[in-house]
Amino acid sequence: MERPSFSVVFLPRALPDRLNWQLLISRYKDFRLHSLRTSPAVFGSTFERENNFGEDVWDGRLRNMRATNIVAIACNNHADSSDEPNRTPNALLHDWLGSIVLIEMEKSNQEPISRSALVLPRSRELETPAQLVLHFHINAVFVDPVARGRGIGAALVDEAVSFGVRTAAARGLQTAEFTLLVDDYNTEARRLYENAGFEEAQVDEDEIGFRSGDGPL
Numbered sequence: 001m002e003r004p005s006f007s008v009v010f011l012p013r014a015l016p017d018r019l020n021w022q023l024l025i026s027r028y029k030d031f032r033l034h035s036l037r038t039s040p041a042v043f044g045s046t047f048e049r050e051n052n053f054g055e056d057v058w059d060g061r062l063r064n065m066r067a068t069n070i071v072a073i074a075c076n077n078h079a080d081s082s083d084e085p086n087r088t089p090n091a092l093l094h095d096w097l098g099s100i101v102l103i104e105m106e107k108s109n110q111e112p113i114s115r116s117a118l119v120l121p122r123s124r125e126l127e128t129p130a131q132l133v134l135h136f137h138i139n140a141v142f143v144d145p146v147a148r149g150r151g152i153g154a155a156l157v158d159e160a161v162s163f164g165v166r167t168a169a170a171r172g173l174q175t176a177e178f179t180l181l182v183d184d185y186n187t188e189a190r191r192l193y194e195n196a197g198f199e200e201a202q203v204d205e206d207e208i209g210f211r212s213g214d215g216p217l
């Protein structure tokens, strides 16, 4: 049987059509709650906690200028996914298979961590002064169990890293740095990140910890 294809798309921070925006919030919420229910051990948050969130929290997560939400959808026509203003986004037309969130860090946004920290080392090799590096934290990585092992996780990480590097370049910064937290026993996720070039980080835990607007993801 032929495996269904997927595309990776960026979620918009606003939509001109109010109904579509409500639908997007609803799908975003449903997929996030699905991930927390399906893989309760691997996230910093819980289904019980987020199931009580009001719509304003989900709306805020989508609108957050520091968070870039990327999803994999069951659709193989990547060209279709361009954001034409009055077109229904592909994220509303196809099933969601996976997600990743890229959070732009700021120094004051820190908390201690208890899990392993991984870092993509390329920026360190350049020995770039810290003020010329844009720091992103990767979060909420999840692929629906029915779609795992097809490269979707790898595609999401790759797209997130590419976006971070492009963003840094667009701001005239020399490079982007990426960190993430992963449990030692989460072998699937560790393999995914290590294949993408991440390495165990020898960094101050306070340096890598973070807090998003409404708490840990």
Ligand SMILES: CC(C)(COP(=O)(O)OP(=O)(O)OC[C@H]1O[C@@H](n2cnc3c(N)ncnc32)[C@H](O)[C@@H]1OP(=O)(O)O)[C@@H](O)C(=O)NCCC(=O)NCCS
Pocket (backbone or CB within 6 Å): 039, 042, 043, 140, 141, 142, 143, 144, 147, 148, 149, 150, 151, 152, 153, 154, 155, 181, 182, 183, 186, 187, 188, 189, 191, 192, 193, 195
């Ligand atoms: C981790 C996760 C995102 C991987 O998604 P995926 O779409 O299956 O990953 P891919 O198909 O892109 O595989 C990428 C690599 O991950 C590793 N991997 C994926 N599934 C694996 C498995 N069942 N066992 C071991 N390694 C696995 C492999 O190294 C694979 O590359 P390779 O087979 O070419 O060597 C997915 O398993 C998941 O959602 N897990 C639960 C949530 C989670 O743990 N999130 C991370 C929190 S830090």
